[in-house]
Amino acid sequence: KQEVTQIPAALSVPEGENLVLNCSFTDSAIYNLQWFRQDPGKGLTSLLLIQSSQREQTSGRLNASLDKSSGRSTLYIAASQPGDSATYLCAVNGQAGTALIFGKGTTLSVSS
Amino acid sequence: EADIYQTPRYLVIGTGKKITLECSQTMGHDKMYWYQQDPGMELHLIHYSYGVNSTEKGDLSSESTVSRIRTEHFPLTLESARPSHTSQYLCASSEGQSVDTQYFGPGTRLTVL
Numbered sequence: 687k688q689e690v691t692q693i694p695a696a697l698s699v700p701e702g703e704n705l706v707l708n709c710s711f712t713d714s715a716i717y718n719l720q721w722f723r724q725d726p727g728k729g730l731t732s733l734l735l736i737q738s739s740q741r742e743q744t745s746g747r748l749n750a751s752l753d754k755s756s757g758r759s760t761l762y763i764a765a766s767q768p769g770d771s772a773t774y775l776c777a778v779n780g781q782a783g784t785a786l787i788f789g790k791g792t793t794l795s796v797s798s
Numbered sequence: 799e800a801d802i803y804q805t806p807r808y809l810v811i812g813t814g815k816k817i818t819l820e821c822s823q824t825m826g827h828d829k830m831y832w833y834q835q836d837p838g839m840e841l842h843l844i845h846y847s848y849g850v851n852s853t854e855k856g857d858l859s860s861e862s863t864v865s866r867i868r869t870e871h872f873p874l875t876l877e878s879a880r881p882s883h884t885s886q887y888l889c890a891s892s893e894g895q896s897v898d899t900q901y902f903g904p905g906t907r908l909t910v911l
Contacts, residue, residue: 690840718898729804729888730841730902737897775841783829783894785843785856 688713692776692789699766700797707761707792709776714754717782721750721761722775724791730775734761766796801825804889804903811879812911819874819906821889827901829894830872834858835886835905847872848894879910 689712699705709719716738722730734743734750736759742751749762763770773793777786801824811817823830828849833841843856847866861883862876872891876883889903 720900722902727886727905727907729904730890732899732901735897735899777841777900779898782896782898783848783892785831785833785846786841786890786900788833788841790838790840 688716688778688780688787690776690778690787690789692774692792694792695790696793696795698795698797701767703766703796704762704764705766705794707763707774707776707794709759709761709789711757711759711778711787713780714757715780716754716778717780717784719750719752719759719776719778720786721748721759722777724773724775726773733774763794766794768796768798770794771796802889802891802901802903804887804906806906807904808907808909810909810911813878813880815879817876817879817908819887819889819908821872821874821903822870823872823891823901823903824870825891825893825901826869827891827893828869829892830866831890831892831900832856832862832864832872832874833888833890834860835888837886841888845874879908881910884908884910 736752747764773791777788832845842858844860845864
């Protein structure tokens, strides 16, 4: 059974720092890995999706990498801003059109 | 910007009431999902649908039911709400092909007194 773990559970940084969020999964037979952002009491916003054949994806200040063989992904946030404060969720699925398995998330707080 | 909508956003209701949480999407996606999220916990799948007239239960046991009569609409119903149903319910949809990004609605926060 696939399990997704995110470390750390919480992270506080000053504005401007570069940071890395970690995600690991137990079954390397994934189809996609998706990173989401969730603001308190809100839904999920998709940040990046990495297909199993890809190694990384970039969007603005965000870069996500995938090492499928070791069951790991990282989300790199450059030059963090207070507006980046949110919970970041990592999720995987085993086939196209199937449900995602989520980690518990990393709650990020960026202070000005 | 994903076009997936949920109503109501917040609902406080008494025990024993029947409730329906609405979810609709305008992207023409075949695949739709309902996830449940308790505070500080992971999202867990409770129902999914591969298309019209197709529904399946997810890994997390739920007393709710769903229907999929139209592609764009995937409502969730609780026949008799209980305090244990208090949670956030999130609806999602995806194409189910190639890139297969899942798009989420804003969620319904349900409180059963």
